[in-house]
Amino acid sequence: MSMELVCTAERLRTHAWVADARCGHAGENAPGIVLVLHSTGIDALCRLGRSRLIDRLQRDIEYTGEPVTWRLLDTLPASASAQQIDAWLQAPLPREALLLDEQQHDGVWTLALRIPLDLVYFPGHFPQAPVLPGAVQIAWALSFAATRLGTPARCQMMEALKFQQLLRPGNRADLTLHHDAARNKLHFAYRHGDKAYSSGRLAWSATS
Incomplete structure (x- = not known):
């Protein structure tokens, strides 16, 4: 050195x-x-x-x-x-959120996440004002749900998507996940305290 x-x-x-x-x-x-x-x-x-x-x-x-x-x-x-x-x-730049903690109650999972400072998506979205892309937030929700709720890792429909505040490097967020099996829909929301970042429903066909 x-x-x-x-x-x-x-x-x-x-x-x-x-x-x-x-x-x-x-x-x-x-x-x-x-x-x-x-x-x-x-x-x-x-x-x-x-x-x-x-x-x-x-x-x-x-x-x-x-x-x-x-x-x-x-x-x-x-x-x-x-x-x-x-x-x-x-090592390559990280692609996933840092999982700090997780809990499950009555079928609802709550995952405490931290957004890595060096996330691979930031330089391209946007180089001078890094923001976590909405597509990545959805992909993370699907990935975390797949291993905990047994839902598919990809969805066919997205409903009621809301992106209310920007997720930036170093932010903390609690991701809640709930699978409505009767309607075959995954409800997700990113929030921290009284700050709501995003939410929506991800759906599959009855035969998926």
């Missing part, structure tokens, strides 16, 4: 947006840095997007070295080994 990269991680840890920064290898001899952001950094990510956030950080610490692979993590254990850092840098 080059001293320049080690010093870069040290300078990043003094930045107001950064809670932690570690350097490692993103591939054979390819440098990389994993970052954990303070709440102010997450706000900046939502405001600027991933690419502009990283550009701003590099300008602020006056980094002029070789290109670096970046990963944004929600947490980074103080005891993380060099091998773990390298594994995070070499």
Whole structure:
């Protein structure tokens, strides 16, 4: 590991947006840095997007070295080994929500989720204002329901869809799932406290 990269991680840890920064290898001899952001950094990510956030950080610490692979993590254990850092840098960007907790009561599942900062869908939707696409919210609801309620992983009809507020990097959301077997419909809703993000019904034919 080059001293320049080690010093870069040290300078990043003094930045107001950064809670932690570690350097490692993103591939054979390819440098990389994993970052954990303070709440102010997450706000900046939502405001600027991933690419502009990283550009701003590099300008602020006056980094002029070789290109670096970046990963944004929600947490980074103080005891993380060099091998773990390298594994995070070499892993693909996440495609799924972080499942924090789940409960089932009277056939209704409630899943506590956190939206990863580095979700693969954010750079394309939208690069400078990352938002979780509605299609991904529906796909997650179907996937989580399939393993808990035994419903199909794909639906044929979508009813009463409402997208009320944007889901952004780092947001928490409680996903509720209920299968109305008599009507063969899956009811889903993303909300957190009194904040409603989205909801709808996903349906299949009687023979699905």
